[in-house]
Amino acid sequence: MRVLLIKTSSLGDVVHTLPALTDAARAIPGIKFDWVVEEGFAEIPTWHPAVGKVIAVAIRRWRKNLWQTIKSGEWRRFKQSMRAEKYDLVIDAQGLLKSAWLTRYVKAPVAGLDKDSAREPLAARFYSRRLAVARGQHAVERVRQLFALALGYDLPQTQGNYGLDIDRLVELPRPYPYVVFLHGTTWESKHWPELYWRQLTERMGQFGVVVKLPWGNPAEKARAERIASGLRNALVLPKLNLGGMGKVLAGAQACVAVDTGLGHLAAALDVPTISLLGPTNPVLTGAYGKGQIHLASDFPCAPCMQKQCTYPPTAEDARRFDLKREQPLCFTRLNPERVASHLSTLLAEEPR
Secondary structure, eight states: EEEEEEEEHHHHHHHHHHHHHHHHHHSSTTTTEEEEEEGGTTTTGGGGGGGEEEEOOOOOHHTTOHHHHHTTTOOOOHHHHHHHHHSEEEEOSSSSHHHHGGGSSSSOOEEEETTTTSGGGGGGOSSSEEEEEEEEEEEHHHHHHHHHHHHHHOOOSSSOOOOOGGTSSSSOOSOOOOEEEOOOSGGGGOOOHHHHHHHHHHHHHHHTOOEOOOOHHHHHHHHHHHHHTOTEEEOOOOOOOHHHHHHHHOOOOOEEEEEHHHHHHHTTTTTEEEEESSSSOOHHHHHOOOTTTEEEEOOTTOOOOSSOOOHHHHHHHHHSTTTTTOOGGGGGGOOOHHHHHHHHHHHHSOOO
C-alpha cells in the first residue's frame, strides 16, 4: 500500500507525525509513505524507515514571489512530483486550507479531519473521507488517531514510538558529555529570560558541565554569545542545518528547552529534556516521549496562549522582580534554581 502524507510544517508538527507512521508500519506490513513537507524540514522524514519519497514544498517562499515560482517552472515540477506515483490514499494531517489545496493534484481518495476537528474547518471540503478526532488531546495522539481511522487499524494503547534510527545520528564514541540549551523560539512570550539562561549556564559550570548553545538567526546568535560570554563551560555552536542539529541533540546527555520545534526533535531522539512552558499548554503540545519533564508556570494568567505578554505588573511584582530582565513574569515561577535542581537529577541518572 502506498500513501501520500501531507504535513508541511512546522518543525514540531512534522515531528509529532512520526509516531503515527510507526503505528501504521506495524499494523500494515509493507505500507510506504511519500511525504509532502516544507523544504526546510525535508530531512526529518528521511530518518523514518516507513518513508519512501520526500516531496519538498516551499509554500512559505513561494508566497513571497508567486510569479517567479511559476515562471521558473518550480511549481510545475512540484505538481509533476505529486503525480509521479499512484497512491491508494492521501492523508492530509495538517487540516489547513493550504495543505488541503495540495490534495487537488493527486488522483486518489483523500482522508482528513472533519470540520469540527480541523484547525481550519473549510479544509474538510477538500476531503472525500472526513474523520472525527476529538480536540483537547496531545497533538501526537490526534495524528495517531487520524491515521488509525484513515487506514483502518486499531490504535495501539501504548505510548507512541517515533521510530527513528537514532544510532545513525550519534557520534560514537561520544567525545565528552554535554547538555544543550535550546533558547530560541518564535513567540516573544515563550522566551525564558536571558538572565535565567545565563545563571543556569553558570550553575552548570560549577559542576563542570559543558553547555552547547545553538542558534538559527542573528538575534539568537547574539543571545547565545551573551549567555556564553566569559564562561569557559559554554560553547556557542556554528550555524547548523537540521541534520547537524540532530546529531548535536542525539549526542547530548540532556536538554533544556523552551516551547520550540527543536525541543520536540530532542524528544523524538529520546534525549531527556526539561521543557519550560509559560504561555503554552503542555497537555496539548508539550514534548512527547520518555524522559520528558514539563515545567509549566502556575502564574495566574498561564497558560494564556498569547504571542505577546499582556500581563500588567503589580507594585509587588516590581518589588520582587527585575521587570526589565525577568519578563515574561510567568517564568519567574520557573527560576534557574528550580530548573537546575531538575537538570542535576537528570544528569545524575545513568548516561544514555
